[in-house]
Amino acid sequence: MLGQRCLRYANILKEFGEHLESRHQEKGRPENSRWNKSFAIPEDDFSSEARYFFNSALQVYRDIGREISVEVAEIHIALARLVKPRSA
Numbered sequence: 001m002l003g004q005r006c007l008r009y010a011n012i013l014k015e016f017g018e019h020l021e022s023r024h025q026e027k028g029r030p031e032n033s034r035w036n037k038s039f040a041i042p043e044d045d046f047s048s049e050a051r052y053f054f055n056s057a058l059q060v061y062r063d064i065g066r067e068i069s070v071e072v073a074e075i076h077i078a079l080a081r082l083v084k085p086r087s088a
Helices: 007-025 045-063 070-082
Strands: none
Touching: 007 045, 007 070, 045 070
16 A cells, blocks of 8 residues: 555655656766765756655655654765755
8 A cells, every 4th residue: 555654655755866866966977076976066956856755755754653764864864965065
């Protein structure tokens, strides 16, 4: 059963966020950063949609009582990679 309060739904949201993050990273260059492939890539639709899906997945994990899990930690790491430095 796939509903808005189910683990499978949360996992699908997370996977879709990962896919969008990967599409965002395609615009980057490998020499920008070994650890953060999203570094120095300007904000685009892929990164903002990836953040949306990651945050939606986080909400579902919280709703089903799995706010402390490996999946949630991976989402927080992905969201940290998508944060863009502010221009000076």
